[in-house]
Amino acid sequence: MELCRATTTLSWTNSISSTHSLHLPRSFSMSQAKRVRVYCASDQTQKGNQMTVSVTGATGFIGRRLVQRLQADNHYIRVLTRSKSKAELIFPVKDFPGIVIAEEPEWKSCIQGSTAVVNLAGTPISTRWSSEIKKDIKQSRIRVTSKVVDLINNSPEGVRPTVLVSATAVGYYGTSETQVFDERSPSGNDYLAEICREWEATALKVNKDVRLALIRIGVVLGKDGGALAKMIPLFMVFVGGPVGSGRQWFSWIHLDDIVNLIYEALSNPSYKGVINGTAPHPVRFAEMCEQLGNVLGRPSWLPVPDFALKAVLGEGASVVLDGQKVVPARAQELGFRYKYPHVKDALKAILS
Numbered sequence: 026m027e028l029c030r031a032t033t034t035l036s037w038t039n040s041i042s043s044t045h046s047l048h049l050p051r052s053f054s055m056s057q058a059k060r061v062r063v064y065c066a067s068d069q070t071q072k073g074n075q076m077t078v079s080v081t082g083a084t085g086f087i088g089r090r091l092v093q094r095l096q097a098d099n100h101y102i103r104v105l106t107r108s109k110s111k112a113e114l115i116f117p118v119k120d121f122p123g124i125v126i127a128e129e130p131e132w133k134s135c136i137q138g139s140t141a142v143v144n145l146a147g148t149p150i151s152t153r154w155s156s157e158i159k160k161d162i163k164q165s166r167i168r169v170t171s172k173v174v175d176l177i178n179n180s181p182e183g184v185r186p187t188v189l190v191s192a193t194a195v196g197y198y199g200t201s202e203t204q205v206f207d208e209r210s211p212s213g214n215d216y217l218a219e220i221c222r223e224w225e226a227t228a229l230k231v232n233k234d235v236r237l238a239l240i241r242i243g244v245v246l247g248k249d250g251g252a253l254a255k256m257i258p259l260f261m262v263f264v265g266g267p268v269g270s271g272r273q274w275f276s277w278i279h280l281d282d283i284v285n286l287i288y289e290a291l292s293n294p295s296y297k298g299v300i301n302g303t304a305p306h307p308v309r310f311a312e313m314c315e316q317l318g319n320v321l322g323r324p325s326w327l328p329v330p331d332f333a334l335k336a337v338l339g340e341g342a343s344v345v346l347d348g349q350k351v352v353p354a355r356a357q358e359l360g361f362r363y364k365y366p367h368v369k370d371a372l373k374a375i376l377s
């Protein structure tokens with residue numbers, strides 16, 4: 026990897042000429058000098074299958090792992106963030122030597138020359154929903170998606186990204202204890218469904234020449250974040266057990282699998298349109314809790330009261346209290362290979 030980085034720097038140095046237009050973010054410090062070199066190189070000397078990927082929400086639960094995955098495969102990464110200083114702590118230069126970190130005024134120059142954009146940004150949903158937060162949950166997603174789409178559409182041909190992978194959620198389908206939802210199912214009637222529809226409609230405004238993959242993500246299970254990090258302490262306090270009736274559906278996906286799905290969508294031209302980002306075996310919540318209890322070595326016979334979950338997740342608890350059974354029909358048609366198709370193995374891998 027070091028050798029590769031050195032080669033990249035060398036080819037950048039050699040390839041600079043007066044005819045190149047360099048899209049540099051305005052304020053680069055000396056400590057970012059190495060980042061600048063790779064940033065330029067990616068436009069000029071991209072080789073083979075190497076991509077330059079701009080990512081919004083890169084500092085989040087899914088984004089961090091995606092960045093690690095892209096970095097491991099030597100792709101060029103541009104982190105589009107609201108806070109450069111926060112992102113620099115998450116992606117320190119010593120571990121991410123080639124990464125570019127940019128705040129909003131610099132997003133334009135990052136998106137221009139990127140091969141692809143991944144859009145993950147948005148105010149967290151699993152919080153207490155005051156009317157202000159509720160508005161922000163929707164507006165943050167629409168605003169960032171709209172900005173990204175405008176920047177892509179207004180990029181001159183030749184430096185315009187050719188792929189947009191944009192997050193949305195299984196909340197699109199509304200909730201049900203009996204129905205099974207795939208990508209062709211209609212949208213639901215609740216607020217999360219409304220958010221997802223508007224979020225997707227905004228992404229759909231991207232130029233028709235840009236391949237768009239809309240990933241309707243389920244509840245992502247991983248270490249140190251997401252729903253599981255909030256559920257485990259509760260589970261320990263209440264000895265564990267299903268929340269509510271336990272019959273509600275839980276459409277989950279392991280963090281590695283959602284990252285692999287996004288990664289595949291970046292590079293495989295067959296991945297376009299709506300793709301459910303869920304595991305092939307959703308479970309009822311009672312089963313999820315039983316498996317969690319087994320892995321944690323706790324019995325799973327006392328139900329966690331709704332009020333306890335609402336206390337930590339607020340109205341966002343509806344994601345867990347009223348679920349939906351979502352199947353990944355499209356990912357399976359595309360032959361996507363899951364590392365963790367079953368929740369038991371996913372939980373074991375996360376918690377062992």
Ligand SMILES: NC(=O)c1ccc[n+]([C@@H]2O[C@H](COP(=O)([O-])OP(=O)(O)OC[C@H]3O[C@@H](n4cnc5c(N)ncnc54)[C@H](OP(=O)(O)O)[C@@H]3O)[C@@H](O)[C@H]2O)c1
Pocket residue numbers: 081082083084085086087088105106107108112145146147148149150161165166169192193194195242243244245246251252
């Ligand atoms: N995790 C799940 O289980 C799950 C399930 C379904 C859908 N999704 C969707 O997938 C996306 C990524 O999920 P995640 O769990 O990785 O999210 P996350 O950890 O909450 O991170 C999202 C990122 O969005 C940015 N952000 C936060 N508030 C914002 C605001 N008000 N305006 C603009 N940007 C803001 C932040 O990046 P900066 O501070 O760097 O700007 C943050 O790191 C989200 O849109 C989420 O709704 C996730």
